[in-house]
Amino acid sequence: MLTLVLPRLVDVSAVSRRSASVVERNVAALKSVYWLLLLSGFVEPLLYLLSIGVGVGALVGDLPLPDGRLVSYAEFVAPAMLASSAMTGALAETTFNFFGKMKYMKLYDGMIATPVRPFEIALGELGWAMLRGSAYSAAFLAVMVALHLTTVARALTALPAAVLVGFAFGALGMAVSTFMRSWQDFDLMGSAQFTLFLFSGTFVPAQAYPTLLHWLVEVTPLYRSVHLIRGVTLGVGGWAWLLDVLYLVAMMAVGLLVASRRMGRLLYP
Amino acid sequence: MKRFGDFVAVDGIDVEVRSGEAFGFLGPNGAGKSSTMRMVGCISPPSGGELRILGMDPVADGPAIRARLGVCPQLDNLDPELTVRENLTVYARYFGIARRAARERADELLDFVQLSERADSKVEPLSGGMKRRLTIARALVNDPEIVLLDEPTTGLDPQARHLVWERLFRLKQQGVTLVLTTHYMDEAEQLCDRLVVMDGGRIVAEGSPRALIERHSTREVVELRFAAESQEPFADKLDGLGERVEVLPDRVLLYVPDGDAAVAEVSALGLNPANVLVRRSGLEDVFLHLTGRTLVD
Ligand SMILES: Nc1ncnc2c1ncn2[C@@H]1O[C@H](COP(=O)(O)OP(=O)(O)OP(=O)(O)O)[C@@H](O)[C@H]1O
Ligand SMILES: [Mg+2]
Numbered sequence: 001m002l003t004l005v006l007p008r009l010v011d012v013s014a015v016s017r018r019s020a021s022v023v024e025r026n027v028a029a030l031k032s033v034y035w036l037l038l039l040s041g042f043v044e045p046l047l048y049l050l051s052i053g054v055g056v057g058a059l060v061g062d063l064p065l066p067d068g069r070l071v072s073y074a075e076f077v078a079p080a081m082l083a084s085s086a087m088t089g090a091l092a093e094t095t096f097n098f099f100g101k102m103k104y105m106k107l108y109d110g111m112i113a114t115p116v117r118p119f120e121i122a123l124g125e126l127g128w129a130m131l132r133g134s135a136y137s138a139a140f141l142a143v144m145v146a147l148h149l150t151t152v153a154r155a156l157t158a159l160p161a162a163v164l165v166g167f168a169f170g171a172l173g174m175a176v177s178t179f180m181r182s183w184q185d186f187d188l189m190g191s192a193q194f195t196l197f198l199f200s201g202t203f204v205p206a207q208a209y210p211t212l213l214h215w216l217v218e219v220t221p222l223y224r225s226v227h228l229i230r231g232v233t234l235g236v237g238g239w240a241w242l243l244d245v246l247y248l249v250a251m252m253a254v255g256l257l258v259a260s261r262r263m264g265r266l267l268y269p
Numbered sequence: 270m271k272r273f274g275d276f277v278a279v280d281g282i283d284v285e286v287r288s289g290e291a292f293g294f295l296g297p298n299g300a301g302k303s304s305t306m307r308m309v310g311c312i313s314p315p316s317g318g319e320l321r322i323l324g325m326d327p328v329a330d331g332p333a334i335r336a337r338l339g340v341c342p343q344l345d346n347l348d349p350e351l352t353v354r355e356n357l358t359v360y361a362r363y364f365g366i367a368r369r370a371a372r373e374r375a376d377e378l379l380d381f382v383q384l385s386e387r388a389d390s391k392v393e394p395l396s397g398g399m400k401r402r403l404t405i406a407r408a409l410v411n412d413p414e415i416v417l418l419d420e421p422t423t424g425l426d427p428q429a430r431h432l433v434w435e436r437l438f439r440l441k442q443q444g445v446t447l448v449l450t451t452h453y454m455d456e457a458e459q460l461c462d463r464l465v466v467m468d469g470g471r472i473v474a475e476g477s478p479r480a481l482i483e484r485h486s487t488r489e490v491v492e493l494r495f496a497a498e499s500q501e502p503f504a505d506k507l508d509g510l511g512e513r514v515e516v517l518p519d520r521v522l523l524y525v526p527d528g529d530a531a532v533a534e535v536s537a538l539g540l541n542p543a544n545v546l547v548r549r550s551g552l553e554d555v556f557l558h559l560t561g562r563t564l565v566d
Binding site for chain 2: 014017018021022024025028029031105106107109110111112113114115116117267268269
């Protein structure tokens with residue numbers, strides 16, 4: 001029994017060690033300009049929250065939740081901003097940066113000559129993206145607590161949810177990036193991302209859409225993310241979150257698998 | 270064997286490299302040297318045939334094999350976002366080497382390739398030859414048992430080449446197995462215990478540099494330069510002299526066992542070359558003889 005299990009355990013520790021070495025590489029490469037970029041990733045959702053949540057909110061007034069409670073518009077919009085900033089943060093790292101490293105910097109060509117494998121590179125890059133994404137989410141949640149848009153306890157639960165959202169989108173973005181031929185293809189992805197941002201129950205409840213659109217929206221990843229985080233920060237009870245979590249975990253697993261497969265194909269010709 | 274789509278890049282080669290040996294792959298552009306090196310480096314799965322490295326299967330045991338290999342690819346793929354030293358320390362971490370040990374190793378290697386002064390510089394501003402030396406240093410960061418070097422000294426100035434040769438020679442003395450490709454015949458003669466000449470994905474000759482010269486060329490070569498537009502008419506008269514006569518645009522080569530005797534025979538024929546040079550035959554003569562003088566694609 002031990003001989004069966006032991007090699008697997010050793011393998012898991014080797015995989016995580018090698019993925020960690022990929023993260024370490026990114027830490028070493030982190031230079032001062034990058035900090036500005038980091039800052040912008042935090043400021044953008046905050047601006048949306050203040051202008052739309054607080055500004056437009058003053059015109060819109062309170063919204064009824066499905067359970068009958070009334071919440072302010074800012075309370076309604078804030079979790080959606082958190083979900084989309086988790087998405088954007090993760091995607092920035094695993095699409096643009098990842099593509100550049102693979103295709104132009106030829107970074108991974110050097111890595112694969114070591115014991116590090118494509119799956120471990122994918123995992124390491126995703127982990128790195130989430131270090132950044134988690135920092136955004138934590139800061140944003142702190143602002144939400146300060147503005148009385150949620151409680152401390154709910155914010156603490158919402159953080160891992162936001163991190164999961166980042167992991168799922170990061171993995172998906174990485175998988176998609178392996179199919180990209182040039183920078184032009186990323187324009188398409190940007191549009192898709194913006195469409196999701198507008199129509200995922202972010203600014204209005206999805207129930208407000210026509211039935212067909214409503215159904216369509218319900219299966220998109222950002223809708224599930226918004227649904228999950230909104231449920232947590234507004235303290236909606238029940239088991240509806242379980243579906244969201246399963247959806248996002250599956251998305252992450254498929255994304256990672258496809259990404260590492262494709263990387264193997266591209267890097268080991 | 271290696272296939273890219275329908276194209277066969279490496280078409281059934283049979284070589285065995287012994288531990289501690291320095292083994293060379295020679296061959297014209299496109300012969301399949303780099304493709305072979307990539308298969309041995311476990312970064313390109315063979316399309317057919319059997320390949321064993323350190324007794325292991327490259328597809329199943331890739332990470333375990335690569336942990337014991339050092340690779341210097343034909344094209345440098347250093348990390349442009351890191352400094353010279355970081356390129357070594359970070360690379361060492363990919364092998365699971367502890368941070369402290371990685372730092373010590375990096376300093377040692379920078380000294381080894383004489384780049385210590387540039388340790389904190391970025392990679393980009395380095396000259397081509399410096400990058401090459403850094404790539405070689407990086408290949409040694411894990412104390413490899415086998416080092417794969419794909420054209421290690423291409424682009425180096427003579428000083429740097431001699432430095433690299435000396436370093437590689439030291440590694441060989443320490444028992445490290447070297448597998449290298451090169452377009453420099455003097456490099457092959459100096460470094461390789463054994464080598465193969467590849468052409469069109471196949472092996473056309475195999476042996477030690479000495480043995481190859483003995484087998485595929487004569488002991489000496491006489492180079493004759495005639496003061497005339499065309500060397501062709503003189504060559505006809507020389508026909509039958511020595512083992513082989515080769516005509517180049519500016520001179521005629523005679524492949525002979527004894528150069529001085531041949532020169533005497535040339536004078537006896539009444540020919541008066543403007544320039545005569547007798548030299549020992551080298552690997553370059555073998556290479557050109559085996560793979561042809563013209564560029565064929
Ligand atoms: N990824 C690839 N896809 C398709 N063809 C390839 C690929 N890599 C190499 N080839 C082809 O395989 C053949 C052998 O290439 P290889 O790089 O092994 O030659 P080489 O002996 O290293 O040449 P050189 O001396 O120029 O470095 C070439 O004809 C090349 O076009
Ligand atoms: Mg080559």
